[in-house]
Amino acid sequence: MPARLNITVAEESMHIPASIQESIDSYWTSLEESGHSFYRGDIFSIKEMKETGDELSVVLERTDFAHFIYCKHCGLPDRYKCRVAAVNGLILTADNQFVMGEMNGQTANPGYVQFVAGGIDRRDIRGNKVDVRGSLFREMEEEIGIDGNDTSLVLQVEPRYIVYWGNISLVYVIMLKERAAEFQERYRRFERSLCERDLTPEFASMVYVPADEQSVSDFLELDGRPKWPFLRLVLEEELKDREW
Structure with a gap:
């Protein structure tokens, strides 16, 4: 990951032609009628991107989740x-x-195995600047119930990779002081607390893979669940870069 990240949000929202917007609205209505309970909140799409030396500058522009899901399922120019x-x-x-x-x-x-993750949210924006680390900590709190600032639990949060795949994904490694069994029990309590508030956990289940070459290879090759596009790349790179 570049040493410096400068991610900002443009004042104006993304311009979408009326004909495309009609298709987006119609598709969103069909999703609602079929029983999906997606929330049509703000999404921030990449408008400009420039990498110079050790700095990455990105300008985002506001759109919404209906645009995102239509693009994902139906495609757009x-x-x-x-x-x-x-x-x-x-x-x-x-x-x-x-x-x-x-x-x-x-x-x-649905069904994909992926990291704790999420897009930039309006709560992550300070003025016109995006608090990237704050965005990560928000996702940690919402998805697994961990406070990224809790030094009794979190040993280190290390920026590691940036993946360009049409989108941009910033990947951090979150090193915990807890063992896997302790984390598993903590997550079970967090899951129960969500259910008690009639909230659905983001994850249907947690996936634990020993951080060694054979275990990661077995998981990637033998586990039949779909994997997020760059999950293999990140796991294999971590094994190469670290001495266990």
Whole structure:
């Protein structure tokens, strides 16, 4: 990941032609009628991007989730695609297990195994600047119930990778002081607390993979669940870069 990130939000929202907007609105109505409970909130799409030396500068523009899901399912010309910047957290426990999650059936990516992750939210914006680390900590709190500032639990949060795949994904490694069994019990309590408030956990289940070459290879090759597009790349790169 570049040493310096400068992510800002443009004043004006993304321009979408009326004919495309009609198709987006119509598709959104069909999703609602079929029983999906997606929230049509703000999404921030990449308008401009420039990398110079050790700095990455990105300008985002506001659109909404209906545009994002239409683009994902139906496609759009490049000029009008919704390209997001997202933060991702790969969890590593004290006993060297990678922790990921299988997305629940009500999300935009049901069944996929992926990291703790999410797009930029308006709550992450200070003035016109995006608090990237704050965005990651918000996702951690919402998805796994961990406060990224809790030094009794979190050993280190390390920026590691940036993945360009039409979208931009910033990947951090979240090193915990807890062992996998302790994290598992903590997550069960968090899951119960969500259910008591009639909230659906983002993850249908947590996925634990020992951080060694054979275990990661077995998971990637033998586990039949779909994997997020760059999950393999990140896990394999972590194994190369670290001495366990």
